[in-house]
Amino acid sequence: MRTELDHLPDRKKRELLHVVRVLFEEFEDALAGRNAPHRKAGRILKVILFGSYARGDWVEDPVGGYFSDYDLLVVVNHDELAEVTEYWTAAEDHLVRDYVVTKHLATQASFIVHSLADVNKQLKHGRYFFTDIVREGIALYEAPDHPFAAPESLSEETARAEAQGYFDKWFPSAEAFLRMATGAIAAGDLKEAAFVLHQAAERLYHSFLLVQQLYSPKSHKLNFLRNLCEELDNNLIAAWPRDSRFNQRCFELLRRAYVDARYSPHYKITPEELGWLIERVGVLRNLVREACEARLGSP
Numbered sequence: 170m171r172t173e174l175d176h177l178p179d180r181k182k183r184e185l186l187h188v189v190r191v192l193f194e195e196f197e198d199a200l201a202g203r204n205a206p207h208r209k210a211g212r213i214l215k216v217i218l219f220g221s222y223a224r225g226d227w228v229e230d231p232v233g234g235y236f237s238d239y240d241l242l243v244v245v246n247h248d249e250l251a252e253v254t255e256y257w258t259a260a261e262d263h264l265v266r267d268y269v270v271t272k273h274l275a276t277q278a279s280f281i282v283h284s285l286a287d288v289n290k291q292l293k294h295g296r297y298f299f300t301d302i303v304r305e306g307i308a309l310y311e312a313p314d315h316p317f318a319a320p321e322s323l324s325e326e327t328a329r330a331e332a333q334g335y336f337d338k339w340f341p342s343a344e345a346f347l348r349m350a351t352g353a354i355a356a357g358d359l360k361e362a363a364f365v366l367h368q369a370a371e372r373l374y375h376s377f378l379l380v381q382q383l384y385s386p387k388s389h390k391l392n393f394l395r396n397l398c399e400e401l402d403n404n405l406i407a408a409w410p411r412d413s414r415f416n417q418r419c420f421e422l423l424r425r426a427y428v429d430a431r432y433s434p435h436y437k438i439t440p441e442e443l444g445w446l447i448e449r450v451g452v453l454r455n456l457v458r459e460a461c462e463a464r465l466g467s468p
Contacts, residue, residue, distance in 0.1 A: 170217070170317075171307045176225045181276065185239060188264065188278045189216050189309050192243060195260035208250070214285050215244035216310040219302045220400045228403075234411025238396045241280040241309070242302055244288055251282040253388075279393050281386045285315055291384070295323030298384035328383065329465060335379035336461050343372035343457075347450060354443055363426035363438050363446075367391060370423065370450050373457045374398050377405070380461040391424045402460055408453035419445050 174182050193213060200211045220240035221227040227237035243257075250256055260280075267273040283291075291299040300320040346369035353362035367389075374394035378385035381401055388394060399405050410416045419442045429436040 170303065170311070171223075172311075174218075174307060177222065181222070184274050184276060184278075185218065185309055187267070187273060188239060188241065191263050191267070192216060192241075192260055192280065195263055196256060199256040199259060208247075210246070211250045211256075212246045212312065213243060213310070214246055214312045214315045215242070215308060217242040217244070217302060217306040217308055219306040220397075223305055223307045232412075233406075234417070235399075235406055236276065237400065239276055239278040240397070240400065241278065242288075242306070243280050243282045244285050244315075245282060246285060246315075248284045248287060251284050251287070253282060257282055277396075279396060281388075285317075289318035292318045292320045295321050295328075296383050297323075297328075298378075298382040301382070323383075331383055332380045332461075333465055335383070336376060336465060339372050339376035339379060340458065340461065343369050343376060343454065346372060347447070347454065350443075350447055350450075354440070354447065359438050359440065359443060360426075360430040360436060362443055363422065363436075364430040366443070366446055366450055367423055367426040367430070370453060371427075373450070373453050377402075377457045377460060380464050389427045391427070392420075404460065405453070405456050408449055408456055410449075415442075416445070418442070419449075422446070 174185070177185075196211070196213060200208055203209060203211070218239065218241055221237045222239055229236050245251055253261070257280075264274065264278045264280075268275075268277045288299055292303065303317055303320055346365045350362045350366040350369060353359075353365060370391055371389060371394060374391070374397075375385045377398050378394070378401075386393070386397070395405075395409065409420055411420075422438050422442055423446050425436065426438075430438070
């Protein structure tokens with residue numbers, strides 16, 4: 170696996186070193202006081218940069234408002250240690266603060282966590298997402314003597330059948346939630362409309378990722394899922410114009426809706442904002458359907 174970062178500016182190299190340091194520090198804090206043997210012996214085995222910053226085709230577009238994220242895979246030595254809510258929430262929050270508040274990061278950093286055993290299983294099954302990371306990724310940290318398994322190939326027929334199954338499950342579910350959002354708006358239940366609209370968008374992104382690479386992270390974070398999808402297909406960027414504060418505020422309201430629209434008395438959203446959001450999720454639906462049908466129909 171590659172280890173060099175020569176294609177990156179020095180500022181970005183320093184930022185990635187900072188991200189790795191945050192991951193280690195917050196994981197160490199999360200393990201403090203844990204008595205189970207596998208927790209006390211918990212280790213990060215690898216931190217791998219993947220996506221556009223590994224390939225060298227990242228985008229920074231101040232006019233259009235689109236900026237690529239740092240995408241990282243964290244590999245740990247036990248399945249349980251990959252549970253984000255149990256071990257990694259503080260690291261997520263720390264990196265968000267570093268980007269939004271303290272400005273230690275000029276580029277947002279997102280990460281996923283898997284055990285080495287799980288990654289190796291995915292490689293043996295020929296899962297595109299993981300084989301691409303092994304082929305294109307850059308190791309920012311690797312513990313010795315913990316190699317990845319050799320990737321195996323997956324037949325196109327098997328991959329297409331699996332992708333079709335994912336599409337048949339996730340895309341109709343997304344459309345059902347989109348219809349529910351329309352009904353909730355008509356009934357004047359704006360917070361419920363925001364929540365089910367979030368669910369529609371989330372399912373569209375899961376549908377896209379599963380069809381394209383037979384993998385989607387277990388995440389409800391809409392900005393994270395959006396970034397992963399747009400890294401794979403920049404046509405999806407058109408679903409979310411970023412050129413005005415209104416557009417950005419509306420997406421932020423949708424992102425927050427998974428939790429706040431259900432539980433926060435302070436969450437507010439207007440009919441105008443919901444109208445824009447339902448229009449944009451409709452655009453996203455069409456773009457995802459087009460991309461998925463192209464993948465499923467390809468020879």
